[in-house]
Amino acid sequence: MTVAALKTWPRDVVLVASMALAELRHRRSLLVVSVLTVGFLVLYGWGVFEILPSVTDRVGANIREEDTKRGVGFILLGIAVFATFSLASVLAVFTTMSTVKGEAELGLLQSMLVRPIARSAVVTGRVVAATFAGFVYCAVVISGASLLTSAAGGTPPGNLPAVILALTAALAVVAGFGVLLSTVFGTAATGMATTMLISIGFFSSLVRQIGESTDSPTVAARADLVSHVLGFNVLYEGALGSLTAGVAGLAGLVIQLGPFGTQREFGSDLVLLTVAELVLLVSAATWRLRRLDL
Numbered sequence: 001m002t003v004a005a006l007k008t009w010p011r012d013v014v015l016v017a018s019m020a021l022a023e024l025r026h027r028r029s030l031l032v033v034s035v036l037t038v039g040f041l042v043l044y045g046w047g048v049f050e051i052l053p054s055v056t057d058r059v060g061a062n063i064r065e066e067d068t069k070r071g072v073g074f075i076l077l078g079i080a081v082f083a084t085f086s087l088a089s090v091l092a093v094f095t096t097m098s099t100v101k102g103e104a105e106l107g108l109l110q111s112m113l114v115r116p117i118a119r120s121a122v123v124t125g126r127v128v129a130a131t132f133a134g135f136v137y138c139a140v141v142i143s144g145a146s147l148l149t150s151a152a153g154g155t156p157p158g159n160l161p162a163v164i165l166a167l168t169a170a171l172a173v174v175a176g177f178g179v180l181l182s183t184v185f186g187t188a189a190t191g192m193a194t195t196m197l198i199s200i201g202f203f204s205s206l207v208r209q210i211g212e213s214t215d216s217p218t219v220a221a222r223a224d225l226v227s228h229v230l231g232f233n234v235l236y237e238g239a240l241g242s243l244t245a246g247v248a249g250l251a252g253l254v255i256q257l258g259p260f261g262t263q264r265e266f267g268s269d270l271v272l273l274t275v276a277e278l279v280l281l282v283s284a285a286t287w288r289l290r291r292l293d294l
Contacts, residue, residue, distance in 0.1 A: 012117045016125025020095055021133065029094055033087070033137070040083060041144050048076055048152040073154025077243055078263075080145035085167055085236050087141070088134045089198050092171045095130040096178030097190040120286040127175045127282060134171030138164050162242035166266045169274040170235035174198065176281030177232075183288035200226070201233030209262060231277040238266030 024030050052069055142157075142164055150156045157163050177197055181190045204226040211220030227233040241263035 012121035013125045013128060016117065016122055017129040017132065020126050020129035024095060024133065033091055037087065037141060040087065041141065044080055044145055045148040048149050048154065051076065052152040052154050069153050070155045073149050074243055076154065077145060077149055077157060078240055081142065081163065081167065081239050081243070084138055084141045085170060088137045088167065088171050089174050091133055091137060092130040092174045093178055093191050093194045095133060096126050096175050097182055097187050097194065119289045123179050123282050123285045123289060126179050127172060130175035131168060131172040135168040138167040157243045158245040159242045162245065162266050163239045166235050166239035166242055170232040173232040173235065173274060173277050176278050180281050180285040183285050197230060201230045205233055205237065205262065228273065231273060234264065235270055235274060237262060237264045238270045242266050
């Protein structure tokens with residue numbers, strides 16, 4: 001890349017990202033997502049206001065009401081985190097699945113590269129667009145779920161910004177996989193492949209839990225390795241861990257959501273994992289794009 005190209009690279013990334021977001025708006029994807037999200041929050045609000053006020057009557061009087069509401073409230077928030085990640089992943093998939101081969105088939109990518117725009121800027125711009133959309137989405141939905149849980153008598157997340165950032169990082173990795181796969185497959189196949197990778201991530205988390213509960217360290221270690229290779233799954237679990245981070249009296253509370261995942265600490269190791277994975281995915285996608293005959 002020349003010095004002149006390096007100077008214009010940030011501007012090109014912003015241009016590609018803005019075009020990707022405009023495409024979402026043009027296809028009314030944002031409208032559909034907004035309507036479905038409002039439906040989810042209404043359903044979630046109805047659930048927490050039905051469950052939390054009467055939860056002590058359901059579990060018995062031998063447990064303190066405050067502890068019971070805290071525990072159940074955090075489990076409900078964990079389910080909200082899972083639902084938010086799932087819905088936002090769909091948004092990330094739709095933002096990236098047509099990045100290369102899908103747009104090349106329509107003749108749009110060729111006209112963009114003629115400008116010229118660096119191929120790395122095309123790849124990075126799509127990832128930035130998906131990450132930005134995911135950040136806004138997660139901030140709105142998780143904040144809304146937190147307010148509803150607090151209003152119903154539950155405890156708000158221990159570290160709400162960390163929950164949002166961990167989910168955003170997970171979505172950035174999902175977008176990286178989507179862009180890379182789009183250099184190999186067409187639009188529909190890329191969408192299916194990325195969605196199946198997300199399912200494999202949740203499955204690996206479940207296998208790890210089974211390995212730990214059955215005292216099978218080899219199974220647990222191999223499943224954990226798969227989770228780290230995929231990246232987004234451990235970041236999602238980091239978001240679950242941030243729910244109870246720093247909340248007094250809950251040191252022993254561990255959020256276990258079965259196949260939806262279990263919590264882990266969101267620290268510098270997961271931040272470094274995100275950066276390394278994004279660099280690898282974007283570099284691989286750029287390399288593939290340069291080798292394509294467009």
